[in-house]
Structure formats: structure tokens, C-alpha cells
Amino acid sequence: MALPTNKTQHKQALNPQQIGKLLSCFDNSRGSYQVNYCMWLMWWTLARPAEATEAEWTEFDLDNALWTIPAAQMKAEENTLFPYPFKLSECYKD
Template sequence: MRKALPANKTQHKPALSKEQIGKLLSDFANHRCSFQVSHCMQLMWWTLARPTEVAEAAWDEFDLEKAVWRIPAQRMKARKEHVVPLPRQAVDMLKGLHAITGNRKHLFPGRDDRNAPMSAASLRQALKVLGWSGAYSPHATRTTGSTRLNEMGYRPDAIEAQLAHADQNNVRRTYNHATYFDERRAMMQEWADRLDEWKEQAQA
């Protein structure tokens, strides 16, 4: 029966405009979805990590004093550890969240099993409720971030390193991820600041 059913097609959503980004973030801020879903969405936008990487994030991956998130290799698509700089807004949010879920393994515990992480499907469900499911999917955050960061003048190599896109050349990949970390930290702080601006403009 499964073979007789048509396969699910991956839908690649286009990058959101600055106005759409602001409207989306504003909608989430004003919607009474669970704090976990709201915080998960925010962290995804602040870091441009994949939806499952964010939804399944564990507290022991974070060093909030150094503003760094180390996603272990086993949770990465390319099976390589990914070091993510955290903007000030993310650190502030995570410090507040730690007071709520810091006694659990995961930042966002599952609704039915508090010892397991929430499902990334919760993000898609919230988007459906907000009326965004036809225009935006969680994975489109990365496409949008890449497009807008290129417009902001950042080097493609730094953007690719932030997105943890696999480079076929091992030496080049190691070099890029090490060399561009400081640039990525500055880039993601400006990105988070821009997100705040676009959200404020949507609420004006």
C-alpha cells in the first residue's frame, strides 16, 4: 500500500522579503502558541540552523558565557561538529529559558515525553495555524538568511560556513570554519539586529 501512494514532494519555498520576515516574527510574537515553539522559531532565525537541529538542541551543547553553541557531529547532516556563534538576543533568551527547562536535557522538551525533545513538526503546525504554511516552511529560514546576508555584503564563504554546507575539500572546509568564525559572529549579530528592526517595522 505504501508503494502505491505517491511520494511526498519536498517543497522549496522562496526566500522571504524583509517585510515578510518582519510580519512572520511579529505574528509569532503576538500568537499564543507555546513558549517552546515561539523560542524554537526565534533561535532558528537567530542562528539559521536546521529546524531539527534547533528543536532537538540539548543544554550541554551551549556555553552561554562564551555565546557559543556546539552542535555535535551526530546531529549534523554532514556528520561534522558545527560551532555556532550566538547573538546577544539569543543568549538573553536562552538564559531566561534555562530557568524554565534547564533541569531537562533538552531546551525544548517534548509535550508528551518531557525526557525527549519536541518535534520540528510543531513549528509547521504553528505556521499552519498562523496562515503561513503555503508561503513559508521552517527550512526556508536558511534560504532567506542566505539571500539577505548576501545582500548585506557578507562573503559567500562565511555564509556557507554559517549554514554548515558541506565543502567537498576537507582542508578548505576546516579552514573556512575556523577562519570565518569571528566574521560569522559579527555577521549573526548584525543579522539578529536586522531581524529586530524588521519585526518592529511590521508592528508599527
């Protein structure tokens, strides 16, 4: 007896109104500033939650707004570079 095949169910993309509401939640969150900054980091870089939560300050070049994830952490052959907006870098400098 064969197992039934799994149907892939893709998530629907957010519409502009939903995106606005989501971003508003980041700024109006009652959580800690660490959680808020982590959410913005994931938004701007499209990093996975584990990548963002396991990031270390030594990986960030705040002057050039560049996040370098070591190859070993990504199971890759080379380091992974994530540029992000300078506005986010200013938040991290505070």
C-alpha cells in the first residue's frame, strides 16, 4: 500500500494593506527592543528566523550596513552577505 502524496500548499502573498499593518506592528510592539530590531532585520534582509536570532554583533559592519554570516553557520562554502538599509544600522548603533 502506497502512502498518499503530500499536496504542497503555498502561502498567499501579503497585499499592500497587510504589509502596512505588519510593519506598523513592528513599531508599536510591546515586546523588547531586541525583538523589534530582530523583526526589522528579518524584514529588510529576508533572513530566516534562526539566522536573525543567532546573529552575533561581530557579524555586523554598522558603518557599511552589511551583515556577514559565516559560511559554517550557513552550511555554505563562502560567507553570506546581507546588505541592509542604513536606517537600520542607525538603530543598532543606539
